[in-house]
Amino acid sequence: MKRIATMLSPEEIDSRLREMGREISEDYAGRQLVLVGVLRGAYMFLADLCRYITIPIEVDFLGVQSYGDETTSSGVVRMTSDLSRPIQDKHVLVVEDIVDTGLTARYLIQNLETRKPASLALCALLEKPKNNVGGVPIRYLGFTIPDQFVIGYGMDYASLYRNVPYIGVLEDQKEN
Numbered sequence: 456m457k458r459i460a461t462m463l464s465p466e467e468i469d470s471r472l473r474e475m476g477r478e479i480s481e482d483y484a485g486r487q488l489v490l491v492g493v494l495r496g497a498y499m500f501l502a503d504l505c506r507y508i509t510i511p512i513e514v515d516f517l518g519v520q521s522y523g524d525e526t527t528s529s530g531v532v533r534m535t536s537d538l539s540r541p542i543q544d545k546h547v548l549v550v551e552d553i554v555d556t557g558l559t560a561r562y563l564i565q566n567l568e569t570r571k572p573a574s575l576a577l578c579a580l581l582e583k584p585k586n587n588v589g590g591v592p593i594r595y596l597g598f599t600i601p602d603q604f605v606i607g608y609g610m611d612y613a614s615l616y617r618n619v620p621y622i623g624v625l626e627d628q629k630e631n
């Protein structure tokens with residue numbers, strides 16, 4: 456196991472999620488909300504965030520792949536699994552782990568828009584604003600981070616480190 460430098464501790468993540476959950480609960484009160492988790496990176500974020508949402512919600516998932524085993528986006532986004540239920544006329548909040556180039560988010564928004572939801576918005580735990588050149592709008596954002604490849608809290612490097620309970624940077628990548 457490589458050494459990992461902590462960027463965001465479990466406590467920092469938890470207190471931000473509490474705030475985000477409250478805001479989402481207030482904004483969507485009285486509406487039929489579906490949280491759409493983007494697999495696999497967002498599974499831990501969604502699981503923890505939804506505990507702080509106090510209105511009834513549906514939860515669904517879809518899978519996308521854009522990175523392979525590299526730390527830079529391939530630029531090609533591929534859907535690997537689809538939603539289990541229609542979202543027409545429902546309020547949809549897409550839950551992503553991290554917006555880097557924004558290509559994945561843009562692809563998902565365009566794809567889900569064609570299914571005629573009542574509304575569609577994006578929630579992301581992290582954004583690397585330097586790289587999000589397309590300026591994909593994030594309605595609910597946990598943290599902005601520098602342009603470093605992060606792991607943990609659901610996010611992987613070469614399929615490893617998703618179980619690390621905080622967000623960190625692998626030591627030999629700190630200089631990249």
Ligand code: IMP
Nearest residue numbers: 496528554555556557558559604605610
């Ligand atoms: P984008 O399409 O470049 O915005 O990248 C989005 C996806 O790439 C995210 O949902 C992550 O799964 C993955 N990703 C981007 N940056 C990182 C990172 O620093 N660590 C781990 N995964 C990342």
